[in-house]
Amino acid sequence: MEQENNFKAWEEELIRNHRQPPEDVGNNLRQNMGFFRLFGDLFELYLPKMFKIIVQVVGGTEPGTRAPRRQPPNTIQEQQ
16 A cells, blocks of 8 residues: 655646746745855855955965975076
């Protein structure tokens, strides 16, 4: 004996009666998608900058600002 899934039966009944989802469901879905897209864009834009600021505050350096390599005293450096 199979156990009937009430939610699945309800979904099938709604599909038979309406043929398409109600408008408020579609509007809610679009609003939620827009919110998550905005949140994702802001997250992508500001997250790297926040990490840079945190690293600078803690005392780290940015990758391009390392101290120059020290040259041994017996090397001849070319004059520019």
